[in-house]
Amino acid sequence: MNNTADKFILLFLRLITYAIVVVIGYILFDIIKNGISALNWQFVSSFPRRSGAEGGIFPAIIGTFYLVVGTIAVSLPLGIGGAIYLAEYADQGKFNSLVRLAIITLAGVPSIVFGLFGLGVFVLFCGFGPSILAGSLTLACMVLPTIIVASEESLRAVPKGFRDASLALGATKWEMIRTNILPYSMSGMITGSILGIGRAAGETAPILLTVAAFYLPRLPKSVFDQVMALPYHLYILATQHPEADRIRHMQYGTALILLLLVLGLSLGAILIRTHFRKKFRW
Amino acid sequence: MVEHSIYPKDMEMVITTNQVNFYYGPTQALFDISLLIPAKQVTALIGPSGCGKSTFLRCLNRMNDTIPLSRVIGNIFINQKNIYAPGTDVVELRKEVGMVFQKSNPFPKSIFDNVAYGPRIHGEKNHTRLTEIVEQSLRQAAIWDEVKDRLHANAMGLSGGQQQRLCIARALAVGPKSCSWTSRLRPWTQNQPRGSKI
Ligand SMILES: Nc1ncnc2c1ncn2[C@@H]1O[C@H](COP(=O)(O)OP(=O)(O)O)[C@@H](O)[C@H]1O
Numbered sequence: 001m002n003n004t005a006d007k008f009i010l011l012f013l014r015l016i017t018y019a020i021v022v023v024i025g026y027i028l029f030d031i032i033k034n035g036i037s038a039l040n041w042q043f044v045s046s047f048p049r050r051s052g053a054e055g056g057i058f059p060a061i062i063g064t065f066y067l068v069v070g071t072i073a074v075s076l077p078l079g080i081g082g083a084i085y086l087a088e089y090a091d092q093g094k095f096n097s098l099v100r101l102a103i104i105t106l107a108g109v110p111s112i113v114f115g116l117f118g119l120g121v122f123v124l125f126c127g128f129g130p131s132i133l134a135g136s137l138t139l140a141c142m143v144l145p146t147i148i149v150a151s152e153e154s155l156r157a158v159p160k161g162f163r164d165a166s167l168a169l170g171a172t173k174w175e176m177i178r179t180n181i182l183p184y185s186m187s188g189m190i191t192g193s194i195l196g197i198g199r200a201a202g203e204t205a206p207i208l209l210t211v212a213a214f215y216l217p218r219l220p221k222s223v224f225d226q227v228m229a230l231p232y233h234l235y236i237l238a239t240q241h242p243e244a245d246r247i248r249h250m251q252y253g254t255a256l257i258l259l260l261l262v263l264g265l266s267l268g269a270i271l272i273r274t275h276f277r278k279k280f281r282w
Numbered sequence: 283m284v285e286h287s288i289y290p291k292d293m294e295m296v297i298t299t300n301q302v303n304f305y306y307g308p309t310q311a312l313f314d315i316s317l318l319i320p321a322k323q324v325t326a327l328i329g330p331s332g333c334g335k336s337t338f339l340r341c342l343n344r345m346n347d348t349i350p351l352s353r354v355i356g357n358i359f360i361n362q363k364n365i366y367a368p369g370t371d372v373v374e375l376r377k378e379v380g381m382v383f384q385k386s387n388p389f390p391k392s393i394f395d396n397v398a399y400g401p402r403i404h405g406e407k408n409h410t411r412l413t414e415i416v417e418q419s420l421r422q423a424a425i426w427d428e429v430k431d432r433l434h435a436n437a438m439g440l441s442g443g444q445q446q447r448l449c450i451a452r453a454l455a456v457g458p459k460s461c462s463w464t465s466r467l468r469p470w471t472q473n474q475p476r477g478s479k480i
């Protein structure tokens with residue numbers, strides 16, 4: 001390849017990158033510019049009034065927080081467990097290729113389908129009703145493929161030398177995995193998982209039918225209670241509210257809080273990753 | 283069968299193999315290997331690259347079991363026990379038959395944790411005892427003086443040669459506990475002749 005073509009490709013790639021940054025930057029700028037005026041202590045700490053036209057969004061923040069915690073609690077162990085099975089134990093046979101294919105396909109299923117699945121299985125069949133439990137389980141199903149794929153990749157990235165050395169020292173397979181694979185793949189698994197869960201935290205469709213309350217100015221008492229949630233609250237304020245045009249600042253404020261929450265999750269993922277990177281580098 | 287042994291008649295053998303054939307899937311890598319390896323001695327396997335030295339050594343602690351579609355045909359006796367007999371405890375076998383790999387592969391942990399790895403997974407929790415084992419093994423591998431002041435530094439920071447000796451120490455560290463009763467068995471080091479190829 002000659003030098004001019006090389007330069008052209010470099011310029012092209014650079015432009016694409018800048019374009020992405022500009023678009024995201026503009027969206028962020030717009031949300032911050034319009035949302036910052038709504039942000040104050042009262043907004044994040046008080047209950048909504050007049051169906052959300054006034055007051056704060058405290059119950060929605062708490063609701064989304066519970067949903068995220070519930071989703072992590074269900075999906076992380078299941079997803080990582082599944083990935084360990086697929087990466088370390090499963091043979092390369094037909095059945096497991098089918099399982100892998102199914103997981104990848106599931107990752108592309110629209111979120112409303114997961115919502116309907118959650119409604120059918122958790123809300124109705126299991127009898128949990130619209131509840132934090134049903135919502136968390138639904139969100140967990142939605143992020144499981146992401147977690148499994150990310151975790152399996154980071155397990156496979158651990159060099160074979162570490163595995164061979166452990167086994168040759170008389171470790172059982174599980175001892176090898178526990179002491180010499182999980183510690184090194186943990187950062188990749190957690191990062192991939194949290195990024196997936198962060199995306200789920202902002203989803204409306206899966207919680208619409210399984211947990212989210214339209215307007216519920218009180219806190220849940222158990223996992224069988226409904227909650228308000230940020231993305232759904234935002235959707236209501238922006239499209240369903242009779243005064244939607246007059247309460248733009250409430251909408252932007254809610255969007256900003258949701259963004260900050262997801263940002264917080266990503267930041268957590270980055271911190272965990274640097275922690276593990278420093279501890280185990282090769 | 284080995285009938286015309288080059289060794290004296292009364293010499294004690296620790297490993298005997300009997301017409302061992304090994305296959306990587308459809309590819310045969312070992313052909314009718316029958317040999318005797320005497321106890322308390324250093325035995326060297328010499329041959330051109332790719333002739334199957336590593337493959338043979340991996341048969342001795344059944345590390346080849348981890349390779350999909352691989353097959354061993356024939357018998358290998360270590361201390362008169364057929365290690366391919368059904369019901370053999372592979373983990374127990376690997377404690378007894380140590381192995382240092384051609385390509386050094388220290389864990390990305392501290393030097394101490396590398397050497398203590400084997401004893402720890404085999405249940406040694408006493409810190410004083412672990413410290414003793416680590417020092418003794420590092421001394422046997424002739425690397426103690428170079429690393430004694432930085433036992434808690436990451437092993438990946440060592441030079442290539444030091445890493446290799448660390449791996450030897452790590453293999454030796456497993457020995458004392460289980461080799462005490464299997465007696466004569468020594469961990470193996472595969473020495474690749476450098477420079478000239480035969
Ligand atoms: N995992 C494997 N899968 C398939 N073939 C292999 C594998 N490992 C080694 N071989 C082949 O087996 C032969 C012997 O290899 P090896 O035992 O590593 O030789 P040496 O240690 O004497 O250099 C070589 O032809 C090599 O390509």
Ligand SMILES: [Mg+2]
Pocket residue numbers: 332335336337384
């Ligand atoms: Mg070799």
